[in-house]
Amino acid sequence: MSDLCERLQDANEAGTYRLSCPLAVLEANVALSGMLLIDVDMAAVHSKGEFLAAMAQALRAPDWFGLNWDALADVLGDLSWLPAGGYVLLLHGDERLGLNDADYAIVNDMFSEAVSYWKSQGKPFWVFFT
Numbered sequence: 001m002s003d004l005c006e007r008l009q010d011a012n013e014a015g016t017y018r019l020s021c022p023l024a025v026l027e028a029n030v031a032l033s034g035m036l037l038i039d040v041d042m043a044a045v046h047s048k049g050e051f052l053a054a055m056a057q058a059l060r061a062p063d064w065f066g067l068n069w070d071a072l073a074d075v076l077g078d079l080s081w082l083p084a085g086g087y088v089l090l091l092h093g094d095e096r097l098g099l100n101d102a103d104y105a106i107v108n109d110m111f112s113e114a115v116s117y118w119k120s121q122g123k124p125f126w127v128f129f130t
Helices: 003-008 023-033 048-058 069-076 101-120
Strands: 016-018 036-041 087-092 125-129
Touching: 003 023, 016 101, 023 036, 023 087, 036 048, 048 069, 048 101, 069 101, 101 125
Parallel strands: 016 125, 036 087, 087 125
Antiparallel strands: none
């Protein structure tokens, strides 16, 4: 098992990071770790609505997902329909994810809260930006 694979499985190490290894290396280590890679293409995202729609699609959000911040927070803190030993959220695209400053701050806070929640559950939840 590689060092990256072991690190990915450590909930205490989980957090939000800029991807610093080749994508193929991350993908292989996520697969080895038994975690779920949630790949989100943000290349065509230019608004909050498009961001939420891209997240809903990537997360295979339930029908109750309401395309708002509260619904996204609820989904990130549940994921019962995507059972896994942990989660790696990989966001591709513009550094600001197509969001204005206020919405970008909300998303970063939401990701931090999701990481903290999953740590409390003993499951790693990683967010990587490419």
